[in-house]
Amino acid sequence: MSGHSKWNNIKRKKGAADAKRGAVFTKIGREIQVAVKMGGPDPDVNSQLKDVIAKAKSNNMPNDTIQRSIQKAAGAGANENYESVTYEGYGPAGVAVLVECLTDNRNRTAGEVRHSFDKHGGNLGTNGCVSFMFKRQGSILLAADDTDEESLMLEILECGGEDLQAQKDEDDELVGYCVTTAADNYYAVKTALEAAGHKILESQLERVPDNYISVKDPEQVKKLENLIDALEENDDVQAVYHNWDEEE
Structure with a gap:
């Protein structure tokens, strides 16, 4: 991500999420439902659904669970309606934080997100207060080959x-390559790489900060870790982005 190799952070977060697999499956199930409602149940013609299925498999979600989620979303009985909401604010040390959610109750989600910010030394802000610091970017992880x-x-x-x-x-063993793309080129690049025979392990559209903040104070670092963990543990939260340089 933007000059830094942030896939290690993604893997760290995924490792933590694997310990709470049920919660991870709940989040992915919501993503599947939204993707199906937007583009239909066929991943061959629904690129968003195809991405979510790849994400589900990378998190060891069983195939039959994936298919049940797709069938439920496509069926007449799928009456849950999730909407996408993004919250913005500042964490300890002035770190910018973006929180992407899928929720069926805005009031509940807003209250829970605000509580996490307040409890861990942050401040929930207004729309637009930090989003200008981030850009949309495609990130594609390729398996290492010859x-x-x-x-x-x-x-x-x-x-x-x-x-x-x-x-x-x-x-220090090579496990793959992370390809970055402009958001507008993401699906075209991904399709071209698949057509060329490269194995894609995981891919996503994400938000990448223009600049990173270094935080040295141990107390502030701990508060940041607790804030990010609290947000990621919320079932309504799909992704948390920030400009804290965790590699320092």
Whole structure:
């Protein structure tokens, strides 16, 4: 993400989420429902649903659970109506925070999000107070293959991608490559990479900050961690974005 290799942070969060798998499946189930209602139950013609299914599989959601969620969303009995809501504010040390939610009750969600900010040293702000600091960006994680990095970079640029970063595990072993794209080119680049035979492990449209803030004070760091964890544990919250440089 924007000069930093943020996939490690994504993996860290996913690891924490795996410990609460039921909550993760609930969140993904909501995403499936919204995607189906917007574009239909066929992932071959519904790119948004295709992305959510890939996300579900990367979080070890069983195939039969995925299919039940799709069938439920497409059926006449699917009477839950979730809407997308984004909350903005500041965490400790002036860190900008964006919270993307899917909710069937705005009042409940707003109250819970506000409570998390207040409890952990932050302030919930008004719409637009921090969103201008972030841009939409596509992020595509490719499995490592026999293609060398230089050739892959040329291929990425030719199909409209912007950047390529090697992703390594804790033992410094290559596990894949993170491709970044402009939001408008995301699906075109993803389709081109799939057509070229590359295996996509995970992909998403995300919000990326223009600049990152370094936080050194241990007390502030702890408050930030607690705020982000509290928000991510909320069933209505789908994603939390911030400009705290966690790699410092």
